[in-house]
Amino acid sequence: MSVELRNVSCVYAPGTPYETRAVTELSLTIRDGEFAGVMGKTGCGKSTMIQLIAGLMRPSGGQILLDGQDINGKNFDRDGLRRRVGVVFQFPEIQLFETTVKRDVAFGLRHFGWTEEEKESSVREALERMGFSYEAVKDKSPLGFSGGEKRRLAVAGVLAARPELLILDEPLAGLDPLGREALLTLLGELNRDGTTILMVSHDADTLAEYADRIILLKDGRLFRDGPAAEVFADYDALKDNGIGVCRVREAAEALRRRGWEIPAGTVRYGQLLDEIAGRWRQ
Amino acid sequence: MKEAVQAKHLVHTYSPAGNGRRSLDDFSLTVMGGEFLAILGHNGCGKTTLARHLNALLAVQQGELTVACLDARNSANVWKIRQRAGMVFQNPDNQFVSSVIGEDLAFGPRNFGVPEQEIPRRIQQALETVGMSGYEKRSTHLLSGGQKQRIAIAGVLAAEPDILIFDEVTSMLDPEGRRDVLGTIGRLHARGRTVILISHDIEEAVGADRVALIHDGRLLAVGTPREMFTDADLMRRTGLTPPLPVRVYNDLRERGITLPFCPLTMEELEEALCR
Numbered sequence: 357m358s359v360e361l362r363n364v365s366c367v368y369a370p371g372t373p374y375e376t377r378a379v380t381e382l383s384l385t386i387r388d389g390e391f392a393g394v395m396g397k398t399g400c401g402k403s404t405m406i407q408l409i410a411g412l413m414r415p416s417g418g419q420i421l422l423d424g425q426d427i428n429g430k431n432f433d434r435d436g437l438r439r440r441v442g443v444v445f446q447f448p449e450i451q452l453f454e455t456t457v458k459r460d461v462a463f464g465l466r467h468f469g470w471t472e473e474e475k476e477s478s479v480r481e482a483l484e485r486m487g488f489s490y491e492a493v494k495d496k497s498p499l500g501f502s503g504g505e506k507r508r509l510a511v512a513g514v515l516a517a518r519p520e521l522l523i524l525d526e527p528l529a530g531l532d533p534l535g536r537e538a539l540l541t542l543l544g545e546l547n548r549d550g551t552t553i554l555m556v557s558h559d560a561d562t563l564a565e566y567a568d569r570i571i572l573l574k575d576g577r578l579f580r581d582g583p584a585a586e587v588f589a590d591y592d593a594l595k596d597n598g599i600g601v602c603r604v605r606e607a608a609e610a611l612r613r614r615g616w617e618i619p620a621g622t623v624r625y626g627q628l629l630d631e632i633a634g635r636w637r638q
Numbered sequence: 639m640k641e642a643v644q645a646k647h648l649v650h651t652y653s654p655a656g657n658g659r660r661s662l663d664d665f666s667l668t669v670m671g672g673e674f675l676a677i678l679g680h681n682g683c684g685k686t687t688l689a690r691h692l693n694a695l696l697a698v699q700q701g702e703l704t705v706a707c708l709d710a711r712n713s714a715n716v717w718k719i720r721q722r723a724g725m726v727f728q729n730p731d732n733q734f735v736s737s738v739i740g741e742d743l744a745f746g747p748r749n750f751g752v753p754e755q756e757i758p759r760r761i762q763q764a765l766e767t768v769g770m771s772g773y774e775k776r777s778t779h780l781l782s783g784g785q786k787q788r789i790a791i792a793g794v795l796a797a798e799p800d801i802l803i804f805d806e807v808t809s810m811l812d813p814e815g816r817r818d819v820l821g822t823i824g825r826l827h828a829r830g831r832t833v834i835l836i837s838h839d840i841e842e843a844v845g846a847d848r849v850a851l852i853h854d855g856r857l858l859a860v861g862t863p864r865e866m867f868t869d870a871d872l873m874r875r876t877g878l879t880p881p882l883p884v885r886v887y888n889d890l891r892e893r894g895i896t897l898p899f900c901p902l903t904m905e906e907l908e909e910a911l912c913r
Contacts, residue, residue, distance in 0.1 A: 398783045398812045446810075503681035530728065530809045532680040532838050534877040558812045600813030603841070603882045603904075610908045625882075629889050632911065636895050 357423055357440060357520035357552050359386040359409055364418035366404050366576075378404040380576045381418070386554060388423075391547045393567035393584075394556040397598065401576040402556050406523050409554070410443045422521070439468060442519030446526045448510035449503070457483070458494040461513045468517070475516075482515040487542055504535025508542070521552045528559060540566055560602035564588065564623040572599065585621030604628045640707060642801050642832040643669040643692060643723075648701035650687055650855075661687040663855035665701070671800070674833045676843035676863075679852035680877045685836045688852070689805050692834065694719040706800055721750050723801040724794030728809055730786035739765075739789055740774035746797040757796075764792035767829075768822050784815025788822055801832040809838065840867065841881050844902055851876045868900045883907035 366379040379401040386392050394402050407413045408420055411427050411434060419426050427437055445451075454460035461479045470478070480490040486508040498509050507527070514522065524543075528536045544566060547553050557563055563570055564584040572580040572587055574597060580587045588594065588605045595601075601609075608622035608631070618631045650662040661684045669675050679685050690696040692705055694716045703710040706722035724746075727733055736742040743761045752760065765771050768788040778789060787807055794802065804823060808816040820842060827833045835846065843849050843863060850860040853876050859866060866872060867880045870888060879885070883901035887910070890897060901907040 396812075397814060526810075530681075530806060530838070532877065533879045535681055560813075598814050606904060607882060607886070607907060610904055611911065614908060614912045616911075625885070629886065629893075632886065633890060633893050633895060636890070636911075 358388045358421075359521065359552070359554070360384075360419075360421040360424075361405075361409070362419040362421065364408060364415045364420060366401075366408060366413065367416045370416065378576055379408070379415075382573075382576070382578055383418075384571060384578060384581055386552065389547070389550055389552055391544075391553045391566060391568045392555070393563035393570045394554060394573065395558070395560065395563060395570055395599070396573035396579070400573040402573055403525065404576075405573065406443065406525060406554065406556060409521075410441050410523055411437045412443075439517045440519055441521045441523065442514035442517055444511050444514050444522070444524040444527055446529065448514075448527075449506035452498040452506060452510055452513075454498060456495050457488075457498050457509060460498045460509065461516050464513060464517050478516050478518060479512075482512040483509075485515055485542065485546060486512040487538060488512070502535075504531050504538065507531060507535065508539060511539070515546070519551065521554065522546070523554045523556075525556045526558070527555065528557060528562060536562070558600075560588070560600055561604065564602040564604065565625070574599070584623045585619075588623045589620040591620065640671045641668050641704070642671045642673065642706060643667070643834070644702075644704045645688075645691070646702040648688075648691065648698065648703060650684075650691070650696065650699050660855050662691075665852075665855060665857055667850060667857050667860065669801075669832060669834060671832055672827075672830055674827045674835070674845070674847045676846035676849045677834065677836045677852060678838070678840065678843055678849060678876065678878060679858075683852045684855040685852055686805055687855075689725065689803050689834070689836055692801070692803055693723050693725045695725075717750070721797055722799050723803060724797055724799035725803040725805065726787070726790050726794055726807050728806045730783060730790050730810070733790040733793065734778045734786075737778050738774075739776050739778055742778060742789065743774075743793050743796045746793055750797055752797075760796045760798065761792075764795040767795055767826065768792045782815060783811045784818035787811060787815065787819050791819070791822060791826075795826075799831075801834065802826060803834045803836070805836045806838065808842065840878055844881055851878075864900075864902055867902065883910075 361382050361384050364379060364382045368376045368378055396402050408415055414428055425432055452460055458479055461482055462475050465475050483490050569582055570584050570587045588601045591609050602623055604625050605623050608618045608628060611618050616635055622628050622631055645665055645667045648662045648665040649660055651658040651660050677685050691703055694710055698711045705719045708715040708719050710719060734742050735745045740761055743764055744757050747757050747760050765773055768791050770788055808819050823833060837843060846863055848860055849863050849866045851858045851866060859872055867884050873880050883906060887897055887900045897910040898913060899910055901910045
């Protein structure tokens with residue numbers, strides 16, 4: 357699913373002393389099938405942006421188009437939007453509540469008018485997508501799993517609706533390295549099979565490795581937008597604005613300062629290693 | 639210096655009736671007073687269960703535990719232990735009891751029966767320590783994530799504990815907030831407090847005096863960050879990714895390049911490569 361923001365602004369509590377401009381004149385396009393990362397400091401407008409895209413809030417100005425359709429337009433199918441756009445909020449595992457995994461994952465499907473068979477096959481597929489064996493987990497309590505597993509169960513609950521756009525807000529927070537790796541690999545596969553992914557994260561290293569591009573917000577405006585190699589190349593500008601770059605880029609910068617000829621766009625670990633090995637041999 | 643924490647053969651299970659999994663299994667560890675100890679391990683390894691014992695939020699089921707030389711098995715010590723060992727949690731928003739910062743900070747000391755005239759001094763001192771003097775009358779919900787977490791730390795400091803336990807306190811913060819909070823933790827350690835830092839981020843543990851690796855409720859190994867992070871076998875067994883400089887060192891060696899020493903920090907990496 358493609359996403360287009362046209363000059364979108366969002367103001368909280370307009371006309372009151374608490375008036376806050378969360379997002380200002382934001383324009384950008386996410387192509388169908390892309391894996392886009394969203395970064396920026398706390399309060400930069402990331403959460404507002406994803407809520408606007410998911411149609412959970414209306415903008416104060418501008419338009420939001422999904423597959424070319426204005427989601428706040430008169431004839432737009434808002435019910436369809438809820439199915440086609442899945443949102444995984446922060447710490448989604450706290451929302452697990454049903455008695456069995458199967459019931460929990462199927463919960464969001466109740467009002468889609470699907471048959472039992474359709475629901476079951478969708479739940480099965482969602483659980484398998486998240487690395488579970490359907491038969492092994494379907495009758496277990498969702499609360500008896502480990503933290504990383506619960507996170508993946510919660511994502512399965514969103515995937516069961518077969519969304520075309522999956523939005524994730526800090527999906528890695530609190531996960532250990534193995535849990536992160538597992539979730540990221542599964543998200544990568546999902547993306548390869550056609551789901552557009554929009555992932556909000558503070559983790560610049562992960563976004564540099566996995567995302568096709570990085571949308572960097574600052575004070576509610578678009579600050580940088582492009583592949584990680586481009587966005588993180590401008591090291592000084594990011595530092596001056598208090599934005600953290602990935603560790604790989606930090607290491608590359610340290611070596612560049614020492615006169616090593618390493619490209620400013622070195623953002624992935626494999627790249628860094630190749631660059632160091634190449635220079636060392638010389 | 640005295641032991642701040644001494645755990646001997648601790649066992650804990652959350653379902654004592656059945657044959658539940660042991661969250662702590664014959665766990666023994668000593669933390670010295672004034673030490674900065676980092677605890678690492680995967681989700682569900684028992685880190686948080688251990689932290690809750692140190693604050694007497696969980697009662698000792700089996701084994702021995704002393705915190706600040708107080709026997710945790712003696713229920714008369716529960717309040718004293720909570721006063722001596724303060725705990726800061728992951729989500730700053732879940733730790734506020736009042737929307738006014740000064741009121742929030744007064745909550746701990748008031749509960750511990752600190753005289754009312756003493757409390758303003760404690761609040762001021764706690765705010766000064768976390769670098770937020772003058773915020774007494776401000777509101778908690780208007781703070782950034784890093785500031786909130788520093789106020790949560792100040793709330794614990796107001797009770798004047800000797801031991802501070804941080805349970806994944808940076809995982810919800812942006813890089814700037816994280817730097818803020820880690821800086822505060824470092825300062826507290828420099829001023830003589832015992833710091834126990836539980837984290838998933840191995841880079842945060844690089845500055846610790848010692849690192850304890852927990853696996854399936856047991857203490858797998860404990861030693862300096864260098865000893866722990868450069869031991870490839872240990873890292874694999876605990877499912878941890880070593881810090882970037884160590885990874886570079888290991889992977890270069892596999893390509894036939896051996897650096898003069900194994901770097902732990904970015905500065906050391908620079909030195910190892912440029913020497």
